[in-house]
Amino acid sequence: xxxxxxxxxxxxxxxxxxxxxxxxxxxxxxxxxxxxxxxxxxxxxxxxxxxxxxxxxxxxxxxxxxxxxxxxxxxxxxxxxxxxxxxxxxxxxxxxxxxxxxxxxxxxxxxxxxxxxxxxxxxxxxxxxxxxxxxxxxxxxxxxxxxxxxxxxxxxxxxxxxxxxxxxxxxxxxxxxxxxxxxxxxxxxxxxxxxxxxxxxxxxxxxxxxxxxxxxxxxxxxxxxxxxxxxxxxxxxxxxxxxxxxxxxxxxxxxxxxxxxxxxxxxxxxxxxxxxxxxxxxxxxxxxxxxxxxxxxxxxxxxxxxxxxxxxxxxxxxxxxxxxxxxxxxxxxxxxxxxxxxxxxxxxxxxxxxxxxxxxxxxxxxxxxxxxxxxxxxxxxxxxxxxxxxxxxxxxxxxxxxxxxxxxxxxxxxxxxxxxxxxxxxxxxxxxxxxxxxxxxxxxxxxxxxxxxxxx
Amino acid sequence: xxxxxxxxxxxxxxxxxxxxxxxxxxxxxxxxxxxxxxxxxxxxxxxxxxxxxxxxxxxxxxxxxxxxxxxxxxxxxxxxxxxxxxxxxxxxxxxxxxxxxxxxxxxxxxxxxxxxxxxxxxxxxxxxxxxxxxxxxxxxxxxxxxxxxxxxxxxxxxxxxxxxxxxxxxxxxxxxxxxxxxxx
Numbered sequence: 002x003x004x005x006x007x008x009x010x011x012x013x014x015x016x017x018x019x020x021x022x023x024x025x026x027x028x029x030x031x032x033x034x035x036x037x038x039x040x041x042x043x044x045x046x047x048x049x050x051x052x053x054x055x056x057x058x059x060x061x062x063x064x065x066x067x068x069x070x071x072x073x074x075x076x077x078x079x080x081x082x083x084x085x086x087x088x089x090x091x092x093x094x095x096x097x098x099x100x101x102x103x104x105x106x107x108x109x110x111x112x113x114x115x116x117x118x119x120x121x122x123x124x125x126x127x128x129x130x131x132x133x134x135x136x137x138x139x140x141x142x143x144x145x146x147x148x149x150x151x152x153x154x155x156x157x158x159x160x161x162x163x164x165x166x167x168x169x170x171x172x173x174x175x176x177x178x179x180x181x182x183x184x185x186x187x188x189x190x191x192x193x194x195x196x197x198x199x200x201x202x203x204x205x206x207x208x209x210x211x212x213x214x215x216x217x218x219x220x221x222x223x224x225x226x227x228x229x230x231x232x233x234x235x236x237x238x239x240x241x242x243x244x245x246x247x248x249x250x251x252x253x254x255x256x257x258x259x260x261x262x263x264x265x266x267x268x269x270x271x272x273x274x275x276x277x278x279x280x281x282x283x284x285x286x287x288x289x290x291x292x293x294x295x296x297x298x299x300x301x302x303x304x305x306x307x308x309x310x311x312x313x314x315x316x317x318x319x320x321x322x323x324x325x326x327x328x329x330x331x332x333x334x335x336x337x338x339x340x341x342x343x344x345x346x347x348x349x350x351x352x353x354x355x356x357x358x359x360x361x362x363x364x365x366x367x368x369x370x371x372x373x374x375x376x377x378x379x380x381x382x383x384x385x386x387x388x389x390x391x392x393x394x395x396x397x398x399x400x401x402x403x404x405x406x407x408x409x410x411x412x413x414x415x416x417x418x419x420x421x422x423x424x425x426x427x428x429x430x431x432x433x434x435x436x437x438x439x440x441x442x443x444x445x446x447x448x449x450x451x452x453x454x455x456x457x
Numbered sequence: 458x459x460x461x462x463x464x465x466x467x468x469x470x471x472x473x474x475x476x477x478x479x480x481x482x483x484x485x486x487x488x489x490x491x492x493x494x495x496x497x498x499x500x501x502x503x504x505x506x507x508x509x510x511x512x513x514x515x516x517x518x519x520x521x522x523x524x525x526x527x528x529x530x531x532x533x534x535x536x537x538x539x540x541x542x543x544x545x546x547x548x549x550x551x552x553x554x555x556x557x558x559x560x561x562x563x564x565x566x567x568x569x570x571x572x573x574x575x576x577x578x579x580x581x582x583x584x585x586x587x588x589x590x591x592x593x594x595x596x597x598x599x600x601x602x603x604x605x606x607x608x609x610x611x612x613x614x615x616x617x618x619x620x621x622x623x624x625x626x627x628x629x630x631x632x633x634x635x636x637x638x639x640x641x
Contacts, residue, residue: 014485
């Protein structure tokens with residue numbers, strides 16, 4: 002390396018606009034910050050889309066299933082077998098049964114409307130399994146039966162001319178698990194019609210296989226054909242965390258003003274019979290009061306003051322002093338926030354009023370038993386007694402008998418996914434006993450809060 | 458040098474005005490270094506990148522006193538080489554070359570910086586790179602090989618060719634000067 006050459010060239014200056022360089026640096030710095038922010042924004046947008054689409058996918062998949070089952074159920078129900086006094090029973094194959102049982106949600110209304118339709122003039126196609134049990138068929142829409150007199154002769158029958166017996170449905174008990182359908186044989190009246198080829202009257206006993214669908218409680222399972230209320234928040238176990246603001250109705254003393262407090266709880270509850278839920282948990286409440294007062298007092302002092310001046314003729318002045326009382330006026334003020342904390346064990350209950358799509362409204366009630374209570378603010382009595390003339394005990398929650406409080410109200414929840422709910426609740430709260438020793442004053446007010454529930 | 462040390466100290470603390478002062482103080486010199494490798498427009502871009510890298514590095518590392526300028530020149534050279542790598546230079550030597558001839562270093566001492574830069578720019582790109590990195594910026598042949606993805610011997614060959622060409626240019630320019638003076 003040539004050091005002299007290096008020094009020469011390293012110290013050589015080229016004309017350059019430093020302002021331009023500096024501005025370029027600032028622009029590049031901003032660009033470098035922008036890219037990660039854009040990536041973060043894109044990620045949040047994708048996450049939101051995923052959360053929203055995961056709920057809608059559930060619906061559409063249910064709808065698709067439902068549609069398939071309806072059409073399968075309908076075709077199976079329309080289908081009927083004709084046999085010669087046969088009690089073989091044209092049961093549905095296992096595959097067909099599975100098609101019915103696999104669906105969790107069935108449109109009862111749609112089903113009912115379909116069964117009321119009269120059979121159309123078109124011939125009824127038979128499934129392949131049935132065709133094999135009957136005999137030869139020349140085309141998929143024709144049925145060939147054995148003649149009574151000559152079993153080797155196949156005659157074509159027109160099942161449409163027969164009378165259709167209306168299916169009978171039986172009610173089934175509703176339980177949390179999906180009810181299973183049953184297949185029964187309904188023996189219809191014997192009908193007769195002439196055959197085409199040899200004009201012999203063939204007596205046919207039509208055996209229909211009907212599927213019994215239980216009476217579905219629409220409230221619990223399905224509302225419309227295009228929307229299926231999934232089993233969201235129908236799970237048994239719930240864990241709810243709630244945080245809310247507390248407002249007080251009390252005016253404790255003339256010097257006290259109530260402030261907003263906090264109410265938060267963690268509750269585990271279990272669902273019973275779909276509408277009811279009972280649980281237990283921990284509740285924390287903080288009441289806040291602003292205490293402000295001014296105390297005016299006077300203090301008297303004796304001082305020696307010149308009360309009389311005597312001017313003598315000889316030019317002397319006599320001063321006469323005497324004790325006089327002087328009153329000084331004082332003003333003292335205090336402004337303090339007193340916090341009262343309560344940690345309770347809670348018993349919780351809720352009743353589901355009604356549900357619409359993913360929203361549900363509940364009546365909630367909670368009973369709290371105090372475990373621990375403490376105060377912040379006016380705990381040092383000595384600082385506040387004396388000239389203030391206030392009773393600290395009156396302001397503090399010294400009453401240990403005051404253990405019980407209760408809350409009741411309404412909750413509105415929204416299902417974000419199958420296992421997650423968010424909601425808002427508005428409650429009234431009251432204490433069973435007075436919060437004060439010598440005064441009958443019960444705490445009361447309102448709580449408004451947000452909640453998050455995880456179910457499993 | 459004391460002034461630069463002081464500015465660097467302030468920059469390491471995160472003083473925004475010190476950054477500005479550094480840019481104003483060092484840009485003319487760093488621009489010369491960058492222009493030896495790439496075009497003027499590209500050099501401005503490289504300089505901005507180099508300053509951003511430098512400001513980041515100053516937050517984490519402490520520079521040795523007296524070597525701040527060298528460090529900054531190195532950053533600029535590295536960024537220039539990154540840009541050059543994208544263009545994929547041909548380092549294959551087509552002519553026979555001799556390793557015996559070397560340019561006299563005294564000649565460069567007598568020449569002005571502008572003349573030296575002008576001479577260097579007349580060299581082929583590959584030779585110019587190797588010459589600058591070795592003779593001016595103090596890289597070893599091994600380091601040059603690593604940076605340019607070439608072998609040591611290729612670097613040496615380009616260097617010797619660069620020196621031979623420089624010598625030839627110097628002789629030509631000296632003769633032209635001589636003719637001018639004679640005419641006067």
